[in-house]
Amino acid sequence: MAAVSGEVAAKRSQSLRLMAESPEFQVTFPDLKRAYGLKWTQEEWSIAPHGGLPRPGRIHPTFFATGVQGGVIGSRARLAVGDDILTTRTRAPPTSGKSSTTGFTRVSSAGA
DSSP states (O other): OEESSHHHHHHHHHHHHHHHHSHHHHHHSTTOEEOTTSOBSSSEEOEEHHHHOOOTTOOSOSEEOEETTSOOTTOOOSOOOEESOOOTTTSOOGGGSSOOOOOOOOOOOTTO
16 A cells, blocks of 8 residues: 555555454454464554464564565555555656556456
8 A cells, every 4th residue: 555655654554454343343243363473563454364373474564564665675555555655746747747647457366
């Protein structure tokens, strides 16, 4: 998940993590728990089936939050979400005389 800054991304992550810990989520998905042995921070956290036991060799988190200037090298994603990623700081207005190019790429796979 990317947001305009790391601080904003962390807040979005915290909101989703609190939802995953809620009694309502646990009633709906009783087998999903915090993944043992993986990070549980505001920016990076993991849940796993079977009472929280991640599959052997798993190293990538369920959720990873970063700002648009943050590093994601070595990370993997099945789904990427951008929230408030364009601001006056990240996009030059057309009247500024500066060249501005914003590119978005949609990546999908069959069955995802």
